[in-house]
Amino acid sequence: MSTQINTADLYDERGEEVESIAIQFQNLGGNSHFNGPVRTVKCFEDNALVKAVLGTPGEGAVLVVDGQGSVRTALMGDMIAESAVANGWAGVVINGAIRDREAIAKLPLGVKALGSNPKKSAKTGVGEVDVQVVIDGVHIQPGVMIYCDPDGVLVER
Numbered sequence: 001m002s003t004q005i006n007t008a009d010l011y012d013e014r015g016e017e018v019e020s021i022a023i024q025f026q027n028l029g030g031n032s033h034f035n036g037p038v039r040t041v042k043c044f045e046d047n048a049l050v051k052a053v054l055g056t057p058g059e060g061a062v063l064v065v066d067g068q069g070s071v072r073t074a075l076m077g078d079m080i081a082e083s084a085v086a087n088g089w090a091g092v093v094i095n096g097a098i099r100d101r102e103a104i105a106k107l108p109l110g111v112k113a114l115g116s117n118p119k120k121s122a123k124t125g126v127g128e129v130d131v132q133v134v135i136d137g138v139h140i141q142p143g144v145m146i147y148c149d150p151d152g153v154l155v156e157r
């Protein structure tokens, strides 16, 4: 598990070295504070790559999923989230929806997402892994540190 870091304190310490994503994500995982190096998936209403990446060793990383803001399908459910825990991921930040929110809330995983939808995603594998993503105007490069807590999300520039 990653060390507990308070994002407001971190912002006060590091100021403009970190960017804040202003999206009002819901806090949906069992771990409220999480951080780690970023890995990314960019996809649209298709979660095959999310499942594949979270099925590989996370080594404490945080997967940022740029689902392009669609909440019309769920990009992660409890099975994929359990696999993320088993593989050592610190958390997942999804610009999109999850499902199985009650089960996910009990898992030792950080999860932020826009909301939930019981409808599953397509599973064709369309999308990209470990590319730069832009969420709410914030450019996020794979490998930079991301810090999440109930106050929000800070990303290293």
Ligand SMILES: O=C([O-])CC(=O)C(=O)O
Pocket (backbone or CB within 6 Å): 047, 074, 075, 076, 077, 078, 079, 080, 081, 099, 100, 120, 121
């Ligand atoms: O299969 C999916 O699309 C996601 C899901 O329900 C799970 O992870 O349990």
